[in-house]
Amino acid sequence: MAKAKPTKTYQEMAQELATYIGWFESDSVNLDEAIAKYEQAMKLLEEMENYLKTAQNKITKIKAKFE
């Protein structure tokens, strides 16, 4: 049985992750903020790993006839 579809698509999560990478690549070095962002990014990475492990494809046959 397929698991419930996650609220975010993988692509959306990947885009979110890219913003974290961008933040860490910038010059800002507020350590408190960096730690908070790191923790958020790690949580996101875990969600993405989970998606890769559990997401399943769903195939629906179109009822329309093409004759």
Place this chain on the structure above:
Amino acid sequence: MDGVILTPSDFVALLNQTLEIAYPLVIIEGELSNFRVSKNRWLYFDLQDEASSVKFFGTVFSLPGPLEDGMVVQVVGAPRLHPRFGFSVNVQSVMPRGEGSIKKAADLLRAKLEKEGLFALERKRPLPAIPQAIGLITAANSAAYKDFTKIMDERWGGIEVYLADVYVQGAQAPQQIVNAIEYLNRQPGLADLLVLTRGGGSAEDLAAFNDERVVRAVAASRIPTLVAIGHEVDLSLAELAADVRASTPTNAAQLAVPSRSEASTELKAVSSVLHNALERGVETESRKVGEGREYLTSQVFSLFDSLKTELSGTRKLIHIFDPRAALKRGYAIISKGGRHISSARDLKKGERLGIQLADGTIGATVTGRE
């Protein structure tokens, strides 16, 4: 019917009725001759063999592409007697037959569509990096369907697949494929990628993918297209018109969706990049703290040094004002009754004085004023 007299119209109607019951559709294969198109719409040709020739009539919409006399074609049509022009077969579909004719037809169509720019590289669009929903056009019971979905499931998850089950060979295949492409394009937001695929087969089996209607429908699709027909060596015109061509159904799945394992490796790499970035942040902060400590220490030492210098100056000054230093230079302190004398007027003749020198005090008597 013996003795029944018919009008020409009655005869035509009667014959057509009979034909409709006896031969609603016939399939005739033969060599094409007298092929011509009138007003870009009407189609006339004959099919012949050594002994016979049969007339055909139809519209260009039933053609798989440009044809030439001499080609062998298979025609599906309904035999009819026209009230004025006589007997002909009304064409429903035409398919080139035999490797030579199929290749010739494909070459003619390729040249025509190439001229129109249908295969131009500028027309190619990128496929979505990760499709949300795929419109899959193939035969549901085919090996191509099994191969594609098996590899897709192995590689990625979370994709909605809408399967358009169509014939992928035979006379009905081109129109069904065209209808499926158009249907999927008419459903807004249903699919963000179209995959048209079938496995290997003979040139005749794959003919639908060299059909002008199919090739044009692929080229006209608003949804990006990925087409994989036959084996690696087979190259159909539908593939040339597609945004991306894959060599086999398996290869189509590989190109359509990313791989979980590659994505997982990427996630690990990102995790390590973020970890390093955080470590660098911590290092920068602790270096700053270290630098601050060094600065403070050096400030304290520099203050200490300047105090020391100041102290030594004061000490020198004190030394200068030390009366004992003056005694060493030969000066003396004169006292009378324990009090220092600084004026000769305070002394009278015969008074006893103490004279303090650097190394001791001696007694003296005032003998007079000079």
